[in-house]
Every structure is written in structure tokens, then in C-alpha cells.
Amino acid sequence: MKTTISYGMVGGDINAFIGKVHRGAIAFEPNTTLVAGCFSRNLEKNLLTAQTYRVPADRTYASYEEMADQESLRPDKIDFVVICTPNNTHYAIAKKFLEKGFNVFCEKPMTWEITEAEELERMAREKDLLFGVAYAYSGYHMVKFAKMLVDEGKLGKIINVNGEYPQEWLIDELSETISKTAKFSGWRADPKVSGISNCTGDIGTHIEHTVSYITGLRVKRLCARTDYFQNDLDLNSNVLLELSNGASGVFWSSQVAIGHMNGLRVRIYGTLGSLEWIQEQPEQLKFTPRGEAPQLYYRGAGYVGGRAAELSRIPGGHIEGHYEAFANMYKTYMTALLKKANGEPLTENDLDFPNATDGVEGVKFLHAVINSGKNDSKWVTV
Ligand SMILES: NC(=O)c1ccc[n+]([C@@H]2O[C@H](COP(=O)([O-])OP(=O)(O)OC[C@H]3O[C@@H](n4cnc5c(N)ncnc54)[C@H](O)[C@@H]3O)[C@@H](O)[C@H]2O)c1
Structure with a gap:
């Protein structure tokens, strides 16, 4: 039975605003570990963030494309990816990870264009992947x-x-x-x-x-x-x-x-x-x-x-407060991930996190x- 969760992050370098809130919120659950990331396109910031959060060097990636490709080949691949980059990148990054079969938790606004958001929503549904959108106030x-x-x-x-x-x-x-x-x-x-x-x-x-x-x-x-x-x-x-x-x-x-x-x-x-x-x-x-x-x-x-x-x-x-609101969103999302991985049916409460339809x-x-x-x-x- 699966009891632990590993995740990766795109964006959210050491100086970024919301990435650290995501990391802090996920850490409220003791069974979670940040194991991979592409925290910045700036090499120095990327490495510094990885070192600070003890992300192994071989899972610190220079681009999100490389991260999705490499992680998908690993037997111990991440359970989900958090996307906390600026708005213009959400669509391409989320699409790439969905294509590689990963569950996604994406910052809002979900995409620039309505058609892009609808495409991601459809992809997640067709691939039976969990897609969360960070409307943390709920x-x-x-x-x-x-x-x-x-x-x-x-x-x-x-x-x-x-x-x-x-x-x-x-x-x-x-x-x-x-x-x-x-x-x-x-x-x-x-x-x-x-x-x-x-x-x-x-x-x-x-x-x-x-x-x-x-x-x-x-x-x-x-x-x-x-x-x-x-x-x-x-x-x-x-x-x-x-x-x-x-x-x-x-x-x-x-x-x-x-x-x-x-x-x-x-x-x-x-x-x-x-x-x-x-x-x-x-x-x-x-x-x-x-x-x-x-x-x-x-x-x-x-x-x-x-x-x-x-x-x-x-x-x-x-x-x-704010951290706990994010943590509640993630606790629900990660409970759903674990239950799904263990073949358990999901209840209405398990799905009580903002999803792709909310993003659209x-x-x-x-x-x-x-x-x-x-x-x-x-x-x-x-
Ligand atoms: N849910 C909320 O309450 C909330 C609050 C703040 C921000 N946001 C959203 O979060 C997103 C990020 O906002 P922010 O204020 O943290 O921005 P920020 O500028 O502080 O951080 C952006 C991060 O993304 C990294 N980045 C940019 N392009 C990248 C790429 N291609 N690959 C890897 N890393 C990349 C930057 O290096 C930086 O670390 C935005 O979409 C914003 O709307 C949501």
C-alpha cells in the first residue's frame, strides 16, 4: 500500500513569492518529500534552491522539458508536479507533464487562453490524472x-x-x-x-x-x-x-x-x-x-x-491562516492521490480541492x- 508522496516543482526559486508557500503547505503533511525540480531558468538560482531544499543534484533539471522526460523514465518518479511559474508558461509546462502521465498542481490563472485551459482539462480527464489549481482561498x-x-x-x-x-x-x-x-x-x-x-x-x-x-x-x-x-x-x-x-x-x-x-x-x-x-x-x-x-x-x-x-x-x-489554507488544499489533493494509487474509491470530500474545471x-x-x-x-x- 502506498503511504508516501514525492513531488517536483517547476518555478519557485529561493527568491520567488508563492513557491515557498506551496512547499511549506505541502510539508504540513509529514509523508511528503520534494525530490525533483526546475526552480528557475537561471542555473545559479536553480542549484541554490535545490541545495537549500536538499533536492538531489541528479534530479535538479535545467528545463521543465528535461524534468518531465527524465522523471517519466524513473521507477521512483514523482507523484505530482507543482507549477508555480509566471502565467505565460503554465499551459506548456502543464501540457508537457500531462503528456508524460503526471498529476499536476498548477498556479492560477491556469492558462492565458480559454482553449488552452479546456485542452488541459480534457487531457487530465482522458488520462485519468488529478489536476489541481491553486485557488487557495477555498x-x-x-x-x-x-x-x-x-x-x-x-x-x-x-x-x-x-x-x-x-x-x-x-x-x-x-x-x-x-x-x-x-x-x-x-x-x-x-x-x-x-x-x-x-x-x-x-x-x-x-x-x-x-x-x-x-x-x-x-x-x-x-x-x-x-x-x-x-x-x-x-x-x-x-x-x-x-x-x-x-x-x-x-x-x-x-x-x-x-x-x-x-x-x-x-x-x-x-x-x-x-x-x-x-x-x-x-x-x-x-x-x-x-x-x-x-x-x-x-x-x-x-x-x-x-x-x-x-x-x-x-x-x-x-x-x-494563509499557509494552512494552502495546506488544506494540498492535504485533500494528496489524500486523493494516495487513495487513487491504492485503488480506493474517491469520495466527494476527497475531491474537495480546486480542479481543472475551476481553472477553466x-x-x-x-x-x-x-x-x-x-x-x-x-x-x-x-
Ligand atoms: N494562488 C495564489 O494565491 C497566488 C499567489 C501569488 C502568485 N500566484 C501565481 O503564481 C505564479 C507565480 O507567481 P510568483 O509571484 O511566485 O512569481 P515569481 O516571479 O516570484 O516566481 C516565479 C518563479 O518561476 C521561475 N520561472 C519562470 N519561468 C520558468 C521556467 N520556464 N522554468 C522554471 N522556472 C521558471 C522563476 O525563476 C521564479 O522562481 C503566477 O502565475 C501567479 O499568478 C498565485
Whole structure:
């Protein structure tokens, strides 16, 4: 019986942002080991990262192509690959690893183009491989509890949603006196790397996925106003939308909202009650039943059951945050991998991680927003 998991990583060198979060999150499970990687196209950074994480020299690869080819020939090949490179590379890297028969966990936005995302989704399905997409906010315990309340009918019929993700970190992009190179944005502001969007792709897609996860509804159509402030890509977007059940909603994402760091907040309104969850206070969920006083639920308390309780690691009041949300996503994905390898059937809970279909929806959403914004905010079907 298989009980341990080995994985490889493409991207995520020692100086990169999200790669280390993935590694830390996976390490929450003691039966996992990082054994292979192509952490950077820069040889020095690649080797330094491999040495720091004790990845053997013969499994430190100069390119992702070489990594996929060589790993596929090994009897002890990796169980899955994590892709945490910039947006322009996700499609080619994921395709190569799927072709070689590997399970994939890919950063978002899944691809540049909708057709590319759909192709990866189809390949994973046809090859019976597990494909995860790193929409980690649905890994938070209280987001899972919110979904449970909705599934139990506590909100009644969903009639309106409101999501926002304001950040301030790219406010310098609006400055005419600060030089391009001194600005923070790096590849995110470059259409050749980021694709058609910066802000909406980077953080707007997180709103879309979190709302969709909690409600079980998809965005059906939308109209958007996107703000570029003389930059090549959007830095702010306001989206008016209709969900698959006819409910309406508003999503706002911004990288130029002074006073906000990672201010993801979602509010869901139904005929019987409402929910509010704020990423910067992730252990709380506000639930207001119709005609009653608002109630605050806390992770770790006895009254919080379901997946939120199952995935809790430490007692309530000791805050579980961003790393744990990623870890919950990976724990679920890796449990599914092990069960699958051992021929066990997968339950609904085993599949409770963001998948390729969610990835496709995210790419469709961001294309619809940018398309609408460029066409005088016309309504666009997602
Ligand atoms: N899920 C989330 O919450 C979240 C958060 C941050 C970033 N992201 C996504 O993660 C991805 C990476 O973002 P980041 O901020 O970590 O970027 P980053 O620039 O900090 O890191 C990118 C890494 O990829 C490496 N790289 C680039 N091309 C490569 C290639 N062809 N082969 C091997 N390595 C290569 C770089 O050397 C670097 O190590 C982006 O798609 C971004 O949208 C997601």
C-alpha cells in the first residue's frame, strides 16, 4: 500500500513569492518529500534552491522539458508536479507533464487562453490524472463552513453576492515620476508574461472562485469597467454580474486601493440569511439569519463542524491562516492521490480541492471582464 508522496516543482526559486508557500503547505503533511525540480531558468538560482531544499543534484533539471522526460523514465518518479511559474508558461509546462502521465498542481490563472485551459482539462480527464489549481482561498476552514451552511439551505435561495479584493501595493504604477524599473509590479505588468490582465487575473479570479465555491453557482454573464491608468494592463476592475441561478452580484478587485493589503471579502445574501467572510480575519464567519441578530462563528469551536473541523490542526484562537489554507488544499489533493494509487474509491470530500474545471472558469471569467472593459462595458456571456 502506498503511504508516501514525492513531488517536483517547476518555478519557485529561493527568491520567488508563492513557491515557498506551496512547499511549506505541502510539508504540513509529514509523508511528503520534494525530490525533483526546475526552480528557475537561471542555473545559479536553480542549484541554490535545490541545495537549500536538499533536492538531489541528479534530479535538479535545467528545463521543465528535461524534468518531465527524465522523471517519466524513473521507477521512483514523482507523484505530482507543482507549477508555480509566471502565467505565460503554465499551459506548456502543464501540457508537457500531462503528456508524460503526471498529476499536476498548477498556479492560477491556469492558462492565458480559454482553449488552452479546456485542452488541459480534457487531457487530465482522458488520462485519468488529478489536476489541481491553486485557488487557495477555498482552502480556508471558514470558507468551507460557509459552503456547508449554504449547502444545508441556511441561506435559502441565493439572491445576491458581493465580493471584493482590494490591495494597495501597485499604487506607484500611477506615478509619472517613479521609473518603471523601480516599480514593484515586475512581470505582472508585462502583457508578454501576464497575458491580457494583471489585476483581474491576479486577484479578481480569486473572488470568482471563492464565491463560486461557497454558493455552487457560476458567473453566467457580466459587464465590467476596467481601469488601466495609462498602463498596459488593468489595475482596477468593477464588475456587475449575473450568476447561473439568476442572482446578481458585484465584484471589485484593485491593486491601487490605498489602505488595503489582501482585503478579500465575500458577502452572500439569500432569502433566509446572509454570510460575510473576510480573508484578513479568516477564523471568523458572520452569519445573520433572517429576523435574528448576527452570529459570529469561530474556527475550532465545537459548533463548527464538517470539513472546517476535519481540517483544523490546532485549537481555535491559535490562528490558522494563509499557509494552512494552502495546506488544506494540498492535504485533500494528496489524500486523493494516495487513495487513487491504492485503488480506493474517491469520495466527494476527497475531491474537495480546486480542479481543472475551476481553472477553466477562472480563465473564462477574466477574458469576459477584459473583453467587456475594452468594449464600453457591454454585457458578455462567460
Ligand atoms: N494562488 C495564489 O494565491 C497566488 C499567489 C501569488 C502568485 N500566484 C501565481 O503564481 C505564479 C507565480 O507567481 P510568483 O509571484 O511566485 O512569481 P515569481 O516571479 O516570484 O516566481 C516565479 C518563479 O518561476 C521561475 N520561472 C519562470 N519561468 C520558468 C521556467 N520556464 N522554468 C522554471 N522556472 C521558471 C522563476 O525563476 C521564479 O522562481 C503566477 O502565475 C501567479 O499568478 C498565485
